[in-house]
Amino acid sequence: MKGRVLERRHFNALLAASLALGSSPAVWAQAKKEAVVLIVGDSLSAEYGLRRGSGWAALLQERLTKEKVPARVVNASVSGDTTSGGRSRLPALLKQHQPAVVVIELGGNDALRGLPLNMTRDNLSAMARAAREAGAKVLLVGMEMPPNYGAKYAQEFRDVFSGVAKAEKTGLVPFFLKGVADGPEPLKLFQSDRIHPNESAHPLMLATVWPELRKLLPR
Missing domain, CATH: 4.10.910 (30s ribosomal protein s13; domain 2)
Structure with missing residues (x-):
């Protein structure tokens, strides 16, 4: 009583x-x-160099509202973050937000810093397990390396994401920048640093993520 x-x-x-x-x-x-969609990513999701509210995560919230999906976005992305950083931040984020879906968009900075692929794999696996144990569904958003990294490394890096997704039974977006980095005129879709997509690229990035994310959202 x-x-x-x-x-x-x-x-x-x-x-x-x-x-x-x-x-x-x-x-x-x-x-x-409302179900919480927690995005744990790096500068590609943190609106680096963009107007506030113009990145793909903000566009995702607009789409959820437009399609009357009972969900809200919590964007916990940090520019420059690695999988190690995301792994260390995730427990507190899970406790605070109690998400229904966790989108993990990390790994690109690991490769740029030359970190071991095994470390990236272990961190992504640990994040996926932690999110799942907290009751969330997981979507892993993969990246690819430019050709100058070499075909062997590029394939091994690509395999990290597909391997973790298969082992941990998560959703998978194989290449976040599909249609952006590999489009007919990619330079038009990047900022002057040629690393970060510009504002016009972010609707394409959302379009790449949306089909897999929609499968995990409440109907």
Whole structure:
């Protein structure tokens, strides 16, 4: 009985807080029903060099709203992040946001820094397991290396993502920059550094992620 009283008090406190912030009970209840899509990525997801709100993660929220999918995006991406950084940050993010879906978009900076592929593989696997154990579905977003890295390394790097996805039973987007980096005129879709996609590329990036992400979202 005491537990029920405490639970009721907790509910009333949350309700009072929402009303104090100007939200109606209906709005508060709707927010509680929304599934959280947590994005843990690097500069490709953190709107590096872009207008705020123009990156693919922000466009994803717009699409969810437009299609009336009861989900909201929490973009926890950090420019320059590696799989090691994502792995260390993930437990707190899972606890705080209790996501229904975790999108892992990391690994590119590992390769740029010359980190061992086994380290990248282990970190991605650990993140996928942690998210799954927290009750979330996982979408792994893969990257590819430019030809100057060599065909053998490029294939091994590509295999990291497909291997982790298969072993951990996650969703997979094989190449995040499909249609951007391998398009007919790729330079038009990149910022002046030739590394980060520009604003016009981000709708294409969302289009690449969306089919696999939609499978994991509530209907």
